[in-house]
Amino acid sequence: MKKLAAILFLFAIACKEQPAKKISLSQMLASGTWVDLSYSFDSHTLYWPNNPTGFKLDTQFNGITPAGFYYSSNQFFAPEHGGTHLDAPVHFAKGKWSSDEIPLQNLLGQSVVIDVSSKTKDNADYLITVADAEAWEKENGKIPDNAVLLFKTGWGQYYPDAAKYLGTAEKGTDAIPKLHFPSISPELAAWLVKNRKVKAIGIDTASVDYGQSKDFKTHQIIYAENIVGFENVANIEKLPTKGAFIIALPMKIKGGTGGPLRLIAWIPGNAD
Numbered sequence: 001m002k003k004l005a006a007i008l009f010l011f012a013i014a015c016k017e018q019p020a021k022k023i024s025l026s027q028m029l030a031s032g033t034w035v036d037l038s039y040s041f042d043s044h045t046l047y048w049p050n051n052p053t054g055f056k057l058d059t060q061f062n063g064i065t066p067a068g069f070y071y072s073s074n075q076f077f078a079p080e081h082g083g084t085h086l087d088a089p090v091h092f093a094k095g096k097w098s099s100d101e102i103p104l105q106n107l108l109g110q111s112v113v114i115d116v117s118s119k120t121k122d123n124a125d126y127l128i129t130v131a132d133a134e135a136w137e138k139e140n141g142k143i144p145d146n147a148v149l150l151f152k153t154g155w156g157q158y159y160p161d162a163a164k165y166l167g168t169a170e171k172g173t174d175a176i177p178k179l180h181f182p183s184i185s186p187e188l189a190a191w192l193v194k195n196r197k198v199k200a201i202g203i204d205t206a207s208v209d210y211g212q213s214k215d216f217k218t219h220q221i222i223y224a225e226n227i228v229g230f231e232n233v234a235n236i237e238k239l240p241t242k243g244a245f246i247i248a249l250p251m252k253i254k255g256g257t258g259g260p261l262r263l264i265a266w267i268p269g270n271a272d
């Protein structure tokens, strides 16, 4: 009898559900994958055609100092809006957040990726529609509140080839009407601010308005709501349809209307 009791006791222990293993934050983060969504800044960084200058890096010193140690230091100059960058809401909406005023919470969040690359293939002037967002929701559920909404047009494959990515490699004001790349329709922008609650909108083209836009309506609509923008987002194709975690760290320019942006994503792995 004693023996049976001991066996039953051991059996009961074996059957007892294992308590959920506690893992630390660093273990959890180590189990996922980090994705770099920023392009490097260099002499090839793309800017709007009428920007008088691009990204400039001047060497201040690079070599052995008189004291015998190696030292290097540069200075850089760049317009706010080019390469992978932030659009602060004040860029198109007076009185709204400048770069330094955006709360950190508005620069972080769960991503949603709406892929319209099949629509842009033969149409560089494609405007992403409300129907595109609705089709995504039909398959994936409602765009969650506080999401970082990213649009994948497939244009990232052309960066930094200006002729392909922007539609023209020409510079100056006369080149602006020659811009051709897809982006978000003002109708979709209006639908999003009215019906969904996203905190940031990003795209893998040069602007949240398409190349042929004259009035930058999408900029006006979303930035009036203090939604922040990310333009020239890199590596969008490496993100899942939803559920990655985005961290956007723009240069904290006081009073800035935008600026160079280090944009990264964390994709959860199988933590065990």
Ligand SMILES: [Zn+2]
Binding pocket: 081, 082, 085, 086, 087, 231, 258
């Ligand atoms: Zn911008």
